[in-house]
Amino acid sequence: MKIGAHVSAAGGIFNAPANAEKLGCEIFQVFSRSPQGGPAPKLTSEVLAQFKSEMKRVKIDDFVIHAPYYINYASTTPRIRYGSISIIRDELERGSLLGASYVITHLGSTKDAGQKLGFHKTWRGIQRVLDGYTGTTQLLLEGAAGAGDQVGGTFEELGALLKNIESAPKYKNKVNICLDTCHVFAAGYDLRKKSDVLATLKKFDAAVGLKRLKLIHANDSKFGLNDHRDRHEHIGDGEIGREGFATLIKHPKLKTVPFIIETPWDTKYQQDLKLLQKLRG
Ligand SMILES: [Zn+2]
Numbered sequence: 001m002k003i004g005a006h007v008s009a010a011g012g013i014f015n016a017p018a019n020a021e022k023l024g025c026e027i028f029q030v031f032s033r034s035p036q037g038g039p040a041p042k043l044t045s046e047v048l049a050q051f052k053s054e055m056k057r058v059k060i061d062d063f064v065i066h067a068p069y070y071i072n073y074a075s076t077t078p079r080i081r082y083g084s085i086s087i088i089r090d091e092l093e094r095g096s097l098l099g100a101s102y103v104i105t106h107l108g109s110t111k112d113a114g115q116k117l118g119f120h121k122t123w124r125g126i127q128r129v130l131d132g133y134t135g136t137t138q139l140l141l142e143g144a145a146g147a148g149d150q151v152g153g154t155f156e157e158l159g160a161l162l163k164n165i166e167s168a169p170k171y172k173n174k175v176n177i178c179l180d181t182c183h184v185f186a187a188g189y190d191l192r193k194k195s196d197v198l199a200t201l202k203k204f205d206a207a208v209g210l211k212r213l214k215l216i217h218a219n220d221s222k223f224g225l226n227d228h229r230d231r232h233e234h235i236g237d238g239e240i241g242r243e244g245f246a247t248l249i250k251h252p253k254l255k256t257v258p259f260i261i262e263t264p265w266d267t268k269y270q271q272d273l274k275l276l277q278k279l280r281g
């Protein structure tokens with residue numbers, strides 16, 4: 001599988017490929033707009049041409065876009081709910097122009113709506129994102145650490161979301177899943193020993209289906225199993241440890257699933273990438 005990292009797009013998205021090359025990425029992840037908010041920088045024909053020529057120059061042919069963090073399909077505030085739907089749709093359209101494989105979205109929280117209505121609003125919101133969409137970039141739903149009222153903190157809930165989205169045939173296989181190892185571990189699924197990883201993948205397979213897993217965010221965890229806290233740590237330095245990552249990265253069923261690090265941005269960032277590449281063999 002391809003191994004890469006989340007990279008900076010400071011100064012313009014056309015700077016991302018060079019940042020990825022510097023780190024030794026085989027694939028990369030980037031924000032196409034500020035993750036905290038504000039209007040998206042325009043993708044003019046000059047920007048698109050510059051981005052594509054940079055991709056060619058650095059010989060990286062695959063990348064993904066992480067959507068902003070403030071997305072909440074379940075919000076009872078129309079501005080937030082409809083804003084989320086239109087921003088994710090816009091990200092998919094932007095991704096299609098740029099040539100991204102995936103847009104990854106967080107799922108938000110049912111804090112204002114309550115669990116039942118919030119869950120319904122979430123899958124209906126995702127259907128609305130897809131209505132009339134004909135682009136090439138696919139949408140991935142990211143599993144959560146299961147803090148508070150977050151949507152997507154269990155494999156069962158992710159499976160149920162896909163099932164509800166696909167209750168109308170036109171949405172079949174339009175949406176898939178991204179798992180973050182730190183979130184999975186924080187949500188209570190063990191990844192420390194080889195046997196833990198195999199058991200966790202089995203649970204995911206039963207609840208969602210392994211073939212729906214299209215991307216892994218490879219992050220170790222500062223906090224413990226089932227702590228529901230999302231703090232990324234360098235690979236091998238956290239509570240998950242090296243054995244878990246070595247097992248995941250060599251798993252035959254994950255051969256085509258890219259791994260992307262989002263570990264703390266410091267002097268060890270590149271080492272994390274190199275370590276995963278070494279563990280892959
Ligand atoms: Zn994420």
Ligand SMILES: [Zn+2]
Nearest residue numbers: 180182183230
């Ligand atoms: Zn996280």
